Amino acid sequence: MCQLLGMNCNVPTDICFSFTGFQARGGVTDVHRDGWGIAFFEGRGVRVFLDPQPSCESPVAELVRHYPIRSLNVIAHIRKATQGAVGLENTHPFMRELWGRYWIFAHNGNLEDYLPELDGSFLPVGQTDSEIAFCHLLQTLRLRFPGGSPDRLALREALEEFAAQVRPHGPFNFMLSNGDCLFAHRSTELHYIVRQAPFTVAHLKDQDVAVDFSELTTPDDRVALIATTPLTDNETWTPLPVDRVAMFADGSYHPA
Numbered sequence: 001m002c003q004l005l006g007m008n009c010n011v012p013t014d015i016c017f018s019f020t021g022f023q024a025r026g027g028v029t030d031v032h033r034d035g036w037g038i039a040f041f042e043g044r045g046v047r048v049f050l051d052p053q054p055s056c057e058s059p060v061a062e063l064v065r066h067y068p069i070r071s072l073n074v075i076a077h078i079r080k081a082t083q084g085a086v087g088l089e090n091t092h093p094f095m096r097e098l099w100g101r102y103w104i105f106a107h108n109g110n111l112e113d114y115l116p117e118l119d120g121s122f123l124p125v126g127q128t129d130s131e132i133a134f135c136h137l138l139q140t141l142r143l144r145f146p147g148g149s150p151d152r153l154a155l156r157e158a159l160e161e162f163a164a165q166v167r168p169h170g171p172f173n174f175m176l177s178n179g180d181c182l183f184a185h186r187s188t189e190l191h192y193i194v195r196q197a198p199f200t201v202a203h204l205k206d207q208d209v210a211v212d213f214s215e216l217t218t219p220d221d222r223v224a225l226i227a228t229t230p231l232t233d234n235e236t237w238t239p240l241p242v243d244r245v246a247m248f249a250d251g252s253y254h255p256a
Helices: 016-024 059-065 129-144 152-169
Strands: 003-013 036-042 045-051 071-078 094-098 101-108 173-177 182-185 191-196 201-203 210-212 222-227 245-249 252-254
Touching (some): 003 016, 003 101, 003 173, 003 182, 003 245, 016 071, 016 222, 045 059, 071 173, 094 129, 101 129, 129 173, 152 182, 222 252
Antiparallel strands (some): 003 071, 003 222, 036 045, 036 071, 094 101, 101 173, 173 182, 182 245, 191 222, 201 210, 245 252
């Protein structure tokens, strides 16, 4: 199974500390060696880094780890291949345009006998079940909301219904964002934490690295992190509800 990482903030924030621990799961502290990727929303644009190499060996991952890109929404993925060859076209996260905005999607799981009818508005480039699910999801949203982009709550309701249709095919842990907020759906494993004042020291599980966030933040900052398994060993991470779509906006958790 793959590893997911997401971040949603109320002010642009870099993810260097969390990515340092996450990167190690791609071949050092875990077995996920089939590629990795990360997407940063910057205004209406998206900066995407993808590499089919293991993240622990990737020069691109080293660049990202030391490059303090500030973003309100970030989605990252480390791949353990189940469907589709190891290659750039099958590396998450995937990006498409809908309603004049970019959408980013990453999936952890294995969907069996999942063969939705695609009408051609969104088509997969690679061979993964994940990219097929993303294309099917965007097609479903486009047909459900012909007048254009819905509000957050209507969008979450649509995602809930879509996830319920896909779940019978297998684990469907996913993250989705259009830069406005971040949605996360847990089938098996997905945890979150919201960091806000008073900030303290955090220590990574996968690397012997610690940061005192009180020295790097203001009292008004708020950062939500979502990961397959907790990234730190001295903070309290909370499992997301199973089979529900959670929404993260402005650095806060909004349960279904």
